[in-house]
Amino acid sequence: MTKGELKERWETILDQLYSDIERIKVDNFFRPLTPVKISESKNIIYLITAGANSSFYQNMINNYKKSLDKACEKVMGKVYTMEVVDNEPTEDSDEPVPEDSSYGFNPRYTFDTFVSGPNNQLALAACLAIADKGYAKEYNPLFIYSGPGLGKTHLMHAVGQYVKKNFPKKKVMYVSSEAFTNELIKAIREKSQEAFRNKYRKVDLLLFDDVQFISGKESTQEEVFHTFETLYNSRKQIIFTSDKPPKDLEGIPERLQSRFSWGLPAEIQPPGYETRVAILNNIATLSGVEVTPVVSEVLEVIAQNVTSNIREIEGAFNRVNAMSKLTNTEISKDLAKRVLTDIFDTPKTKEITPENIKKAVAKYYGIKVADMESGNRSRNIGYPRQIAIYIIRENTNYSLPQIGKLFGGRDHTTIRHSYEKMCEEIKTDKDLRSAVENILATLEE
Numbered sequence: 001m002t003k004g005e006l007k008e009r010w011e012t013i014l015d016q017l018y019s020d021i022e023r024i025k026v027d028n029f030f031r032p033l034t035p036v037k038i039s040e041s042k043n044i045i046y047l048i049t050a051g052a053n054s055s056f057y058q059n060m061i062n063n064y065k066k067s068l069d070k071a072c073e074k075v076m077g078k079v080y081t082m083e084v085v086d087n088e089p090t091e092d093s094d095e096p097v098p099e100d101s102s103y104g105f106n107p108r109y110t111f112d113t114f115v116s117g118p119n120n121q122l123a124l125a126a127c128l129a130i131a132d133k134g135y136a137k138e139y140n141p142l143f144i145y146s147g148p149g150l151g152k153t154h155l156m157h158a159v160g161q162y163v164k165k166n167f168p169k170k171k172v173m174y175v176s177s178e179a180f181t182n183e184l185i186k187a188i189r190e191k192s193q194e195a196f197r198n199k200y201r202k203v204d205l206l207l208f209d210d211v212q213f214i215s216g217k218e219s220t221q222e223e224v225f226h227t228f229e230t231l232y233n234s235r236k237q238i239i240f241t242s243d244k245p246p247k248d249l250e251g252i253p254e255r256l257q258s259r260f261s262w263g264l265p266a267e268i269q270p271p272g273y274e275t276r277v278a279i280l281n282n283i284a285t286l287s288g289v290e291v292t293p294v295v296s297e298v299l300e301v302i303a304q305n306v307t308s309n310i311r312e313i314e315g316a317f318n319r320v321n322a323m324s325k326l327t328n329t330e331i332s333k334d335l336a337k338r339v340l341t342d343i344f345d346t347p348k349t350k351e352i353t354p355e356n357i358k359k360a361v362a363k364y365y366g367i368k369v370a371d372m373e374s375g376n377r378s379r380n381i382g383y384p385r386q387i388a389i390y391i392i393r394e395n396t397n398y399s400l401p402q403i404g405k406l407f408g409g410r411d412h413t414t415i416r417h418s419y420e421k422m423c424e425e426i427k428t429d430k431d432l433r434s435a436v437e438n439i440l441a442t443l444e445e
């Protein structure tokens, strides 16, 4: 990333802050800072001030860390530490030439560090197919959508880095809605639209993050539309991410919505329990923590309690790990409970009712209650459904026909079959037993 680009991103971050912090504060605490360097390996953006009062500004940055992190994540695709320095840092030797090796992408966001699971299979497969050749006609555009913190930006960076590395001649461009919009506004103001257009319409791979934020912004939409047309017609790959499927994007014109669906819309769902544990194992290993049986237990506890956002799962682990290092104590369940009181103290659904059981099972497997009630017979739905039936039968007085009603009006013989099958399996299947225990634990505590 050039200094000019970094400056532009920083200004976009500050514009974002207006929605969170009073304007007068943003202008006085943060505007006086100029970014001079970004370190991908250390995850730091270095800022300098005109006067010699860096500690004042550093304090402000620390005070507003939450809001800054949020804005930074939106614009940069991830959180950077903001460090105010008196002098522009010189090239340091421990910096493993990040700009060259990761091309401005987060070096941690690669395919190697991405854990696959039934929840992200399709999106991952499509990304790999695109990365393989730099272009995949049948997946153009690829439209990845999901709730927050489920790996959309990670996958985009993975494709970007892979293509850059394996096809050095290909031009790859990553941009978020905010950065795109701000650059466009600036281009209009400075009458440099031609350069702006060339920048985005002459690439081989365009990675457009969080496209939902172009909602209601007409000139941005117009520009996205023409960029899309140019790239698509010249057989260039486009990947979008969004928090919703194309048809649910309000404030975005129909012609764009329909183009978003021309290739492959792929949803990433919240990860199921096994995937959450696998991700945690990965995070621990990447942080240099040996996964001993005790650590493994801690990971399981985290996976049981933090379910819908991988960023939060990582956050929970990092907090425990940081505390362990800080106090020089080994990671243990006890330590985790002390550090993660906010997570563990959230009131649990107490009553063991069929509705709560269904909810607990759905949450555990990262699926929707409605899926279990539907006719969907795929294994990733059917198996949790059987478990829910088993737990309800064992823990409530509901009759087989009544349970049938709870699952979209299934016949009582079907319910009996599921129940008996589970009764058999649980005798020999250790994983199933622990799954049932874990689910009940979330209800009983």
Ligand code: ADP
Pocket (backbone or CB within 6 Å): 077, 109, 113, 114, 115, 116, 120, 146, 147, 148, 149, 150, 151, 152, 153, 154, 155, 279, 282, 310, 311, 314
């Ligand atoms: P999104 O863009 O969907 O909000 P991110 O890509 O920023 O989510 O992911 C949030 C965090 O979770 C990142 O640190 C990312 O590395 C991690 N993460 C998400 N999905 C996975 C996965 N399948 N395997 C490993 N890490 C993941």
Ligand code: MG
Pocket (backbone or CB within 6 Å): 077, 152, 153, 154, 209
């Ligand atoms: Mg993202």
